[in-house]
Amino acid sequence: MSKSPAHDWRDRAAELREKIERANHQYHVLDDPEITDAEYDQAIRELEALEEAHPELATPDSPTRRVGARAHGGFAEVRHVIPMLSLSNAFEQEGDNDRERFREVAEFERRIEQSLDRRSPVFSVEPKLDGLAISLRYEDGVFVQGATRGDGETGEDVTANLRTVRAIPLRLRGTDWPSVLEVRGEVIMLRKDFEAFNERARTHGDKPLANPRNGAAGSLRQLDPAITARRKLSFYAYAVGDVQGGELPQTHSRTLAKLREWGFPVSPEVDTAKGFDGLIAYYRRIGEKRDRLPYDIDGVVYKLDDYEGQRAMGFVSRAPRWAIAHKFPAQEQTTTVEAIEINIGRTGAATPLARLKPVQVAGVTVSNATLHNADQVARLDVRVGDTVIVRRAGDVIPEVVRVMPELRPPHTKPWHMPSHCPVCGSALLREEGEAAWRCSGGLICAAQRKEALIHFAARRAMDIEGIGERFVDALVDFGYVHTPADLYKLTLDDFLEMKRRADDRDGTTPETVKQGKVATKWAENLIDAIEASKHATLPRFLFGLGIMHIGESTAKTLVAWLGSLAVIRRMPAAVLRVLPDIGNEVAMSIAGFFAQEGNQKVVDDLLASGIRFSDEGHPSPKLRQRLNLAVLLDTAGVNKLGPKSTKLLAEHFPTIDKLIAAGPAHWVTAGLPSAAATNLEAFLSHDKNVAPLRAADIAMHELLDAIPKSSSASAAPLEGQTVVLTGTLSSLSRDEAKERLEALGAKVAGSVSKKTQFVVAGEAAGSKLDKAQELGVDVWDEAQLLALLAKHEGGA
Numbered sequence: 017m018s019k020s021p022a023h024d025w026r027d028r029a030a031e032l033r034e035k036i037e038r039a040n041h042q043y044h045v046l047d048d049p050e051i052t053d054a055e056y057d058q059a060i061r062e063l064e065a066l067e068e069a070h071p072e073l074a075t076p077d078s079p080t081r082r083v084g085a086r087a088h089g090g091f092a093e094v095r096h097v098i099p100m101l102s103l104s105n106a107f108e109q110e111g112d113n114d115r116e117r118f119r120e121v122a123e124f125e126r127r128i129e130q131s132l133d134r135r136s137p138v139f140s141v142e143p144k145l146d147g148l149a150i151s152l153r154y155e156d157g158v159f160v161q162g163a164t165r166g167d168g169e170t171g172e173d174v175t176a177n178l179r180t181v182r183a184i185p186l187r188l189r190g191t192d193w194p195s196v197l198e199v200r201g202e203v204i205m206l207r208k209d210f211e212a213f214n215e216r217a218r219t220h221g222d223k224p225l226a227n228p229r230n231g232a233a234g235s236l237r238q239l240d241p242a243i244t245a246r247r248k249l250s251f252y253a254y255a256v257g258d259v260q261g262g263e264l265p266q267t268h269s270r271t272l273a274k275l276r277e278w279g280f281p282v283s284p285e286v287d288t289a290k291g292f293d294g295l296i297a298y299y300r301r302i303g304e305k306r307d308r309l310p311y312d313i314d315g316v317v318y319k320l321d322d323y324e325g326q327r328a329m330g331f332v333s334r335a336p337r338w339a340i341a342h343k344f345p346a347q348e349q350t351t352t353v354e355a356i357e358i359n360i361g362r363t364g365a366a367t368p369l370a371r372l373k374p375v376q377v378a379g380v381t382v383s384n385a386t387l388h389n390a391d392q393v394a395r396l397d398v399r400v401g402d403t404v405i406v407r408r409a410g411d412v413i414p415e416v417v418r419v420m421p422e423l424r425p426p427h428t429k430p431w432h433m434p435s436h437c438p439v440c441g442s443a444l445l446r447e448e449g450e451a452a453w454r455c456s457g458g459l460i461c462a463a464q465r466k467e468a469l470i471h472f473a474a475r476r477a478m479d480i481e482g483i484g485e486r487f488v489d490a491l492v493d494f495g496y497v498h499t500p501a502d503l504y505k506l507t508l509d510d511f512l513e514m515k516r517r518a519d520d521r522d523g524t525t526p527e528t529v530k531q532g533k534v535a536t537k538w539a540e541n542l543i544d545a546i547e548a549s550k551h552a553t554l555p556r557f558l559f560g561l562g563i564m565h566i567g568e569s570t571a572k573t574l575v576a577w578l579g580s581l582a583v584i585r586r587m588p589a590a591v592l593r594v595l596p597d598i599g600n601e602v603a604m605s606i607a608g609f610f611a612q613e614g615n616q617k618v619v620d621d622l623l624a625s626g627i628r629f630s631d632e633g634h635p636s637p638k639l640r641q642r643l644n645l646a647v648l649l650d651t652a653g654v655n656k657l658g659p660k661s662t663k664l665l666a667e668h669f670p671t672i673d674k675l676i677a678a679g680p681a682h683w684v685t686a687g688l689p690s691a692a693a694t695n696l697e698a699f700l701s702h703d704k705n706v707a708p709l710r711a712a713d714i715a716m717h718e719l720l721d722a723i724p725k726s727s728s729a730s731a732a733p734l735e736g737q738t739v740v741l742t743g744t745l746s747s748l749s750r751d752e753a754k755e756r757l758e759a760l761g762a763k764v765a766g767s768v769s770k771k772t773q774f775v776v777a778g779e780a781a782g783s784k785l786d787k788a789q790e791l792g793v794d795v796w797d798e799a800q801l802l803a804l805l806a807k808h809e810g811g812a
């Protein structure tokens with residue numbers, strides 16, 4: 017209020033100029049804009065309006081009068097023979113009809129009609145590519161120099177970098193080109209190349225590109241052409257500059273056709289249009305296509321087509337009067353972050369998501385944007401309350417591109433990945449070196465239900481044929497199945513009803529059903545397949561549970577060493593990690609899984625449904641050497657208690673209780689350094705430290721007790737025997753026969769030799785049978801094999 021109005025607008029103009037100058041430098045020189053194009057355009061428009069109202073403000077050096085910015089990126093300078101100008105802009109405004117909504121376009125067209133005294137002139141209409149303007153100079157058909165636009169008068173010599181852009185011809189095709197030809201156009205980065213670049217950057221922890229325009233400009237202005245070559249850039253030509261020693265056609269559109277003949281890519285969207293209505297029709301047509309185009313565009317450009325008319329119209333300070341850029345709604349907008357949540361995908365991947373104050377981006381209301389992963393949130397330092405730039409282009413999910421730190425409110429806190437899944441409450445875990453965090457609640461997490469079922473039924477897991485993606489969708493969507501255990505409760509009627517609803521929903525009800533006939537064979541087959549899966553092997557079952565980090569080979573290791581599900585599910589992580597190839601993380605994942613109440617219930621339900629394993633046995637005697645108090649103390653993380661000390665303690669004190677009962681004086685007598693004894697005593701004085709150690713100790717001793725005392729025949733009745741399978745067996749698959757024989761200790765070989773104990777010959781047995789007879793090896797039929805399996809498996 018103390019300021020006079022005159023002061024107000026002067027201050028405002030100065031403020032705007034400063035803001036625009038800074039934005040120009042960030043954008044044109046550093047290729048790292050801090051504000052959105054929409055905000056920049058808004059500032060320019062406001063300054064233009066002020067300068068129009070107060071002409072004394074409009075100095076020749078005002079940013080409204082100048083093109084781009086003089087860059088100094090360490091390149092040689094190139095003076096443009098003909099200046100490289102900018103374009104005037106037209107934006108959509110409020111209005112009842114097209115002439116009001118697009119009044120800047122209407123004025124543009126009317127001005128040309130009046131100046132040239134011509135009705136409905138013809139325009140070349142083109143997409144406005146969002147990249148970097150460049151000029152390419154050809155002498156005698158050979159590319160000799162390429163430059164950026166710079167401030168319009170002087171650009172940077174980026175010839176070496178441009179040579180690495182495949183779309184730019186190094187030599188012209190045909191013969192009818194002028195001896196000197198300067199072609200202008202836009203270097204761009206296709207969206208797919210931009211996405212691929214960022215995907216890689218995010219997984220490697222590098223800085224991603226803000227948008228394809230910055231990608232193109234930043235890549236082209238690298239001092240090392242090898243870097244430019246690695247970033248995939250594209251190019252489209254849209255104009256000519258200097259021409260000597262030759263003629264061009266009389267219109268712009270025919271010149272573009274010539275450029276195509278000479279080997280330049282010209283956008284396939286380029287067309288011609290007549291009068292205002294033609295321009296607007298093109299604007300709408302490209303607007304509808306915008307999301308599907310392979311590159312970003314920020315509008316369309318209308319250019320009076322004939323060169324004579326162009327010359328007559330001339331130029332204003334920084335742009336031609338015969339052309340205008342008609343801008344689309346911006347692809348980047350500023351808004352604020354109201355919350356940061358995480359979304360759990362079907363496979364359990366946790367993706368941080370910003371809930372935004374709703375904002376229009378490229379014509380669509382955006383209220384969520386992806387933050388990709390925890391590293392990206394940390395890199396951007398996005399916080400609740402922040403003002404951010406969101407970008408939406410094509411059909412990719414809108415993303416947060418950057419934070420505007422100067423607009424950050426006080427008392428914000430950095431964001432951290434929550435420790436538990438918001439859907440099911442299970443722990444979120446992350447593998448070392450991986451960008452993604454995952455929910456560990458595979459079986460009980462509603463977000464992962466479908467994937468869990470598909471995995472459980474998969475060929476390499478429980479092998480339930482016929483449980484495909486479509487059925488799983490319907491089973492889960494209609495609430496028939498929540499966990500794999502529910503599969504075993506389904507009746508024929510459930511399946512028929514489920515299919516009827518799925519067909520209804522998808523509109524795929526077959527004619528026969530409409531006529532009242534119901535096919536049931538498929539459902540009977542499914543029920544049979546589910547029933548058959550009850551005869552399982554333990555590794556397949558463990559793999560099928562979808563425990564994080566448990567692949568087929570880890571599942572086999574668990575069974576080979578621990579023997580039975582009852583043992584495996586009881587073991588704490590400290591014990592599991594003594595098994596080969598099972599590190600801390602995997603051990604925690606397994607123990608964590610079986611400790612979880614929901615998972616316990618699913619496993620109990622599965623067993624209650626009648627699933628049995630043909631290959632359960634005893635814990636391996638080899639565990640004896642590996643299990644002692646030392647391994648438990650090693651994981652406890654007591655300060656100064658190294659492997660030497662823990663080994664020493666384990667030799668003297670077999671259990672935690674004995675260790676505690678002995679006390680520090682005895683530990684030292686046994687040889688423990690007194691500093692370590694002090695630390696251990698302090699550690700063991702906390703109940704929260706002792707309880708898990710004691711539990712692990714008990715589990716470990718139970719496990720040791722369960723190891724058979726003498727490694728008699730029962731452990732592996734077929735140990736040392738080599739068996740060969742040939743032909744088709746009728747009651748079990750060859751894989752199953754192999755697994756069951758191996759579980760009994762046999763080696764199943766692929767070819768017959770003198771060492772082979774016996775060959776099992778099924779239907780249509782081939783050359784292996786001949787070989788067996790030749791060598792005099794025993795030949796068994798399927799019944800004999802089944803009898804053998806029954807005899808030994810029963811005893812295990």
Ligand SMILES: NC(=O)c1ccc[n+]([C@@H]2O[C@H](COP(=O)([O-])OP(=O)(O)OC[C@H]3O[C@@H](n4cnc5c(N)ncnc54)[C@H](O)[C@@H]3O)[C@@H](O)[C@H]2O)c1
Nearest residue numbers: 039040043049051052053056102103142144145149254317
């Ligand atoms: N975010 C920021 O901080 C910031 C700063 C400065 C400039 N900018 C952006 O740059 C714009 C101003 O830059 P400008 O002066 O280059 O204007 P402009 O980008 O709006 O228009 C001129 C440019 O359009 C390009 N173009 C694409 N297709 C074309 C075609 N078919 N025919 C002719 N030209 C075509 C050329 O590169 C040409 O130089 C602003 O509107 C803003 O969007 C943003």
Ligand SMILES: [Zn+2]
Nearest residue numbers: 437440455461
């Ligand atoms: Zn979950």
